[in-house]
């Protein structure tokens with residue numbers, strides 16, 4: 001059993017198993033029920049993060065909190081300085097106008113005007129120099145804040161990748177995919193691009209676990225995920241959708257393109273079998289493919305791929321079924 005079983009709630013699993021059975025029109029016989037229950041119970045929960053990952057996420061949150069605090073202080077200081085500088089400047093301007101008026105209209109002596117202008121000039125120089133040093137200090141603070149923000153951005157990107165990654169295979173996990181699917185489907189609709197989903201499930205995988213042990217089963221999953229990554233473009237997304245079920249989201253790709261990719265993966269699996277103690281383990285998988293319609297969202301797309309996968313399984317093993 002997968003280690004995800006620790007976080008599994010049996011009642012919830014039973015509820016989902018029964019729902020899946022009725023969705024597929026299967027009778028709730030003990031055999032059917034057990035099969036669905038086990039399949040669901042062994043799916044790794046996307047929330048099941050290690051304490052190390054949680055610790056990293058917390059540390060990042062504290063960093064963000066600190067930097068926001070620093071930014072607040074610096075902004076406050078800069079605002080105070082600018083406000084003080086502004087007041088001093090406007091007072092000097094007023095005095096400058098008074099002196100000019102006194103000189104022109106009231107006939108103040110040149111010596112008197114000269115003296116006033118000199119002391120005004122001194123106070124302007126002083127306040128400008130104070131303002132200048134405060135702005136320079138704030139600029140240094142702001143530069144260091146900008147550097148911290150760019151470090152945090154990098155940490156966030158790494159953190160997000162960790163949170164969205166399936167720990168065993170390195171593929172994207174369900175949680176990451178659910179967010180991504182919404183975005184990709186919207187993008188495809190907006191730009192009128194093709195988007196396909198291929199859901200594939202390893203055939204008779206239970207036998208691999210039963211015959212060779214769960215550890216070997218895990219390595220087979222890693223092997224298949226590696227082969228899948230090797231046939232994909234950078235823009236395609238490989239997802240560990242369930243225990244032994246993967247999904248490939250193919251951006252700007254129609255059904256035929258998706259079929260081509262999955263056939264290449266079948267070929268790769270044949271040419272690169274998983275080896276266990278010098279024994280070839282022939283792994284096949286069944287696939288359902290669907291392309292996004294103009295009137296549906298990402299979830300509907302995946303549901304249709306799932307239906308097609310179900311038909312592929314029903315018709316045999318190692319088959320690719322295209323959704324209507």
Ligand SMILES: Nc1nc2c(ncn2[C@@H]2O[C@H](COP(=O)(O)OP(=O)(O)OP(=O)(O)O)[C@@H](O)[C@H]2O)c(=O)[nH]1
Nearest residue numbers: 002039042202203204205206207214217218243244
């Ligand atoms: N080793 C390993 N096995 C897993 C993991 N997740 C699910 N499984 C196993 O995958 C098997 C799925 O079994 P079934 O749902 O009966 O499917 P199957 O044997 O592949 O048969 P079909 O899908 O009908 O071809 C179960 O034995 C699960 O324990 C995992 O992370 N590691």
